Amino acid sequence: MTISRMAEFLKESPTLCLNQKAAEFKRLGKPIIHLGGGEPKSKAPESAIIATKNLLNSGEVRYSPASGIPDLKKAVIKYTEKNYFHKFSSENIIISSGAKQAIMVALQAILNPGDEILYPSPYWVSYPEMAIICGAKGIPINTEQNGFIPKIEDFEKSFNANTKAVIINSPNNPSGKVYPKEFIRQIIEFCEQKNIYLIMDDIYNELIFDEKKKVNPLEFVSDLSADSKLIITNGVSKAFAMTGFRIGWAIANPVLITAMTNIQAHQTSGPSILGQVGALAALEGEQREIEDLRLNLQHNRNILLDLLKSIPNIEIIRPEGTFYSFVNFSKIENDSVKLAKLIMDKTFVLTVPGIDFGSEGYLRISYCGSIEEITEGINRIKWLLDPNSPNEYYLQDRVLVKDNQLIGI
Ligand SMILES: Cc1ncc(COP(=O)(O)O)c(C=O)c1O
Numbered sequence: 001m002t003i004s005r006m007a008e009f010l011k012e013s014p015t016l017c018l019n020q021k022a023a024e025f026k027r028l029g030k031p032i033i034h035l036g037g038g039e040p041k042s043k044a045p046e047s048a049i050i051a052t053k054n055l056l057n058s059g060e061v062r063y064s065p066a067s068g069i070p071d072l073k074k075a076v077i078k079y080t081e082k083n084y085f086h087k088f089s090s091e092n093i094i095i096s097s098g099a100k101q102a103i104m105v106a107l108q109a110i111l112n113p114g115d116e117i118l119y120p121s122p123y124w125v126s127y128p129e130m131a132i133i134c135g136a137k138g139i140p141i142n143t144e145q146n147g148f149i150p151k152i153e154d155f156e157k158s159f160n161a162n163t164k165a166v167i168i169n170s171p172n173n174p175s176g177k178v179y180p181k182e183f184i185r186q187i188i189e190f191c192e193q194k195n196i197y198l199i200m201d202d203i204y205n206e207l208i209f210d211e212k213k214k215v216n217p218l219e220f221v222s223d224l225s226a227d228s229k230l231i232i233t234n235g236v237s238k239a240f241a242m243t244g245f246r247i248g249w250a251i252a253n254p255v256l257i258t259a260m261t262n263i264q265a266h267q268t269s270g271p272s273i274l275g276q277v278g279a280l281a282a283l284e285g286e287q288r289e290i291e292d293l294r295l296n297l298q299h300n301r302n303i304l305l306d307l308l309k310s311i312p313n314i315e316i317i318r319p320e321g322t323f324y325s326f327v328n329f330s331k332i333e334n335d336s337v338k339l340a341k342l343i344m345d346k347t348f349v350l351t352v353p354g355i356d357f358g359s360e361g362y363l364r365i366s367y368c369g370s371i372e373e374i375t376e377g378i379n380r381i382k383w384l385l386d387p388n389s390p391n392e393y394y395l396q397d398r399v400l401v402k403d404n405q406l407i408g409i
Pocket residue numbers: 038097098099100101124169173201203234235236237243246247248
């Protein structure tokens with residue numbers, strides 16, 4: 001059978017294989033602990049559920065306009081005004097099926113085959129694959145030597161005539177790092193000077209901990225005219241725990257929004273009307289859930305960090321937002337797929353290999369689950385990786401047995 005070159009080129013994610021394995025283990029009754037998750041466990045806002053139910057009960061579940069319903073655009077404008085202190089108009093907004101589609105159609109609207117996009121590494125798994133779908137190339141900018149904070153000089157070094165855009169995601173999936181205000185100022189200036197697009201993937205910008213503050217890119221943008229090349233993407237998935245509603249949006253200049261709408265119209269049409277009505281109700285609600293979730297995740301992060309301290313020979317980089325930590329296990333095992341598989345096979349704990357995010361030697365460990373899951377999951381990993389721990393780990397109705405030779409410790 002032949003498939004397109006592009007489809008052949010897209011990688012099957014090791015995460016997907018591990019997820020399948022976890023599902024299979026679960027089916028077999030194994031005590032799986034999921035520390036690989038990418039979604040909050042809290043419930044969607046009550047207002048979103050009621051609004052969606054009401055529409056469903058009416059039976060009038062129809063197509064929406066390709067760029068989304070006007071009321072939701074108005075709610076996004078209000079939300080953006082409150083968070084970014086600038087009032088956009090509805091011509092600046094497209095509603096998409098998740099922030100993922102908003103980013104995808106933005107890239108499809110700005111990239112030609114052979115173009116390049118720059119983004120800090122570690123990066124969200126979808127950026128390189130989205131570039132491939134556009135016939136373009138993703139260029140990761142390594143940040144490992146600088147505690148996962150990108151340096152503007154590295155973007156300058158990687159820039160060439162093919163560079164069309166930069167993507168910045170802060171707080172960052174997978175590192176949890178919040179990029180400093182100074183870097184955001186520099187990258188905006190860099191993109192304006194080079195006349196290239198800047199996509200600010202702000203999907204986690206409500207989930208920032210401690211004294212850190214979200215950075216408003218609009219503070220530094222000199223051009224918000226019709227020619228502006230700034231694209232801001234966001235959505236209800238993470239902050240409102242509404243991943244399954246599949247609603248996100250992009251804010252950009254009206255010409256680009258029209259181009260994105262044309263692409264989206266032929267790709268999926270407008271996003272599901274049920275999702276949009278739910279997102280509208282969430283945005284129009286009190287939004288108390290966001291602060292509850294943020295505090296909850298901050299507490300989980302603190303517990304995770306305390307637990308991780310007891311594992312010898314790992315390096316912990318303190319997450320400042322999101323619900324991910326990116327932990328360096330390279331002194332124990334540098335092959336992250338091998339290590340994640342071993343942890344899964346021996347302890348039934350699911351983590352995500354760092355190589356998926358462009359960094360070998362790391363595992364992404366999520367703390368969006370319950371305290372019990374986090375504690376039990378890390379205890380099992382510690383048991384497996386600590387050469388001084390006993391050979392057996394007792395669970396209620398079974399015993400896990402390790403083999404230190406397997407990981408060379
Ligand atoms: C960095 C980043 N951007 C965008 C998205 C997409 O979010 P959505 O569920 O709105 O498509 C995700 C989801 O995991 C993400 O981690």
